[in-house]
Amino acid sequence: MVFPAPGRRLAGDELLEAYPWPDEGRWVRAMMVTTLDGAAAGPDGLSGSISSPVDGDVFTAVRRSADAVLVGAGTLRAEEYGPMRAAEPDAERRSAAGQAPAPRLAIVSGSLDLPWSLPVWADSALTPLVLTGPSPDADALATAREHAEVLTLADLEPATLLAALTDRGLRRIVCEGGPSLLEAVVAAGLLDEADITLAPVFAGTAQTPRTDGLTEVARLDLVHLLTAEGYVMARYVRPGHR
Numbered sequence: 001m002v003f004p005a006p007g008r009r010l011a012g013d014e015l016l017e018a019y020p021w022p023d024e025g026r027w028v029r030a031m032m033v034t035t036l037d038g039a040a041a042g043p044d045g046l047s048g049s050i051s052s053p054v055d056g057d058v059f060t061a062v063r064r065s066a067d068a069v070l071v072g073a074g075t076l077r078a079e080e081y082g083p084m085r086a087a088e089p090d091a092e093r094r095s096a097a098g099q100a101p102a103p104r105l106a107i108v109s110g111s112l113d114l115p116w117s118l119p120v121w122a123d124s125a126l127t128p129l130v131l132t133g134p135s136p137d138a139d140a141l142a143t144a145r146e147h148a149e150v151l152t153l154a155d156l157e158p159a160t161l162l163a164a165l166t167d168r169g170l171r172r173i174v175c176e177g178g179p180s181l182l183e184a185v186v187a188a189g190l191l192d193e194a195d196i197t198l199a200p201v202f203a204g205t206a207q208t209p210r211t212d213g214l215t216e217v218a219r220l221d222l223v224h225l226l227t228a229e230g231y232v233m234a235r236y237v238r239p240g241h242r
């Protein structure tokens with residue numbers, strides 16, 4: 001287990017190395033921030049209000065070598081994602097490693113009710129993918145195709161979603177939520193790693209809508225804990241995969 005010296009904040013390539021991807025095969029990691037009382041967003045409904053620059057550093061480090069950033073439509077509707085790009089040195093490093101110059105954003109949506117005015121569609125280095133079900137609304141599909149590459153899949157089960165990504169060579173997959181999509185991936189037994197930041201705040205969860213939850217808890221092994229400014233950045237992996 002890795003614990004940096006107290007007070008030493010990992011940054012840059014050190015942080016990249018602290019969040020490695022396997023050389024081969026699909027690897028699915030969750031990247032989420034949570035409060036002390038288990039909220040996934042602050043009172044404004046956004047995760048930014050419970051995050052911090054130190055958490056942002058980890059978020060960025062994990063994206064730097066990812067092939068795909070997978071999110072549920074609810075997250076895109078709430079969070080207004082910015083364009084998916086990579087800094088020039090990262091784009092060069094990625095190209096040398098046989099990767100696309102930047103991660104590809106992949107959004108899961110049955111409704112195709114997505115925020116089409118966001119610059120994320122036109123200004124990302126790679127056109128985002130939208131993963132939808134077998135019989136989408138025709139008008140919504142036509143709109144989606146103006147902005148994204150749309151994959152109409154047999155269903156939106158996590159195994160189908162992840163297979164669609166790996167079929168396109170996208171094997172290093174970071175799932176940035178939200179809680180509904182992440183729960184589905186965990187329930188399907190397809191999560192390899194969870195990079196979870198604990199924010200030193202309470203946000204209130206009494207009103208948080210919840211699903212039926214998992215039928216069994218899913219346990220992971222702790223690999224490291226980084227701490228800075230009261231935040232705890234934990235890296236967990238599937239048992240036996242450290």
Ligand SMILES: NC(=O)c1ccc[n+]([C@@H]2O[C@H](COP(=O)([O-])OP(=O)(O)OC[C@H]3O[C@@H](n4cnc5c(N)ncnc54)[C@H](OP(=O)(O)O)[C@@H]3O)[C@@H](O)[C@H]2O)c1
Binds near residue numbers: 113182
């Ligand atoms: N704390 C964090 O790190 C973090 C990270 C991300 C998001 N968030 C917060 O979480 C909230 C959004 O999360 P959420 O749970 O409501 O939404 P979500 O998981 O991002 O998206 C749920 C949507 O994904 C689509 N979907 C399709 N197939 C699915 C499947 N198999 N499983 C789950 N979703 C599927 C559906 O879209 P359609 O309705 O279009 O069919 C569904 O409504 C926001 O408040 C956001 O700020 C927090």
